[in-house]
Amino acid sequence: MTRLLILYHSxxxxxxxxxxxxxxxxxAETDTVLLxxxxxxxxxxxxxxGYVFAAPETLASLSGPMKDLFDRCYxxxxxxxQGRPFALMVCAGTDGQGAIxxxxxxxxGWRLREVAEPVLVITGAQTPDAILAPKHLTEAQxxxxxxxxxxxxxxxxLGIF
Numbered sequence: 001m002t003r004l005l006i007l008y009h010s011x012x013x014x015x016x017x018x019x020x021x022x023x024x025x026x027x028a029e030t031d032t033v034l035l036x037x038x039x040x041x042x043x044x045x046x047x048x049x050g051y052v053f054a055a056p057e058t059l060a061s062l063s064g065p066m067k068d069l070f071d072r073c074y075x076x077x078x079x080x081x082q083g084r085p086f087a088l089m090v091c092a093g094t095d096g097q098g099a100i101x102x103x104x105x106x107x108x109g110w111r112l113r114e115v116a117e118p119v120l121v122i123t124g125a126q127t128p129d130a131i132l133a134p135k136h137l138t139e140a141q142x143x144x145x146x147x148x149x150x151x152x153x154x155x156x157x158l159g160i161f
Contacts, residue, residue, distance in 0.1 A: 005048035014091035014135030022149030029153035037069035057092035057099035082111035085161035088118040
């Protein structure tokens, strides 16, 4: 059975909910592992056939713990995971494009193959209190994450990716 690795960081729960929705949808088709970015090691990525990277955007950039994952794993995995499929999910207050750009650049360096458009959830959080508040995403906001998880799992299981 193929393995899908969903790596995520979440500070207020929005990205965690997206990652869990993707995991739930993927679990029927593939061995799906949900792992916090802070806990992931290069061997975890080596053991997977495909990836979903999920992170919040912080100050128009990729969140620190997710960036740390890439920093720790980049060189140990260089030339070892090229060609593997990946997809992105971002939870952001207003934009999300900065985090998407950064993750795509890192994935390009690893020579990964993007197989789906990024899932972007905009929460509309603008004030310090709203930004720091726990995020409770609606089913409509989580549906694209479920669709992405199911598509990644199906593509891996069928050998399309």
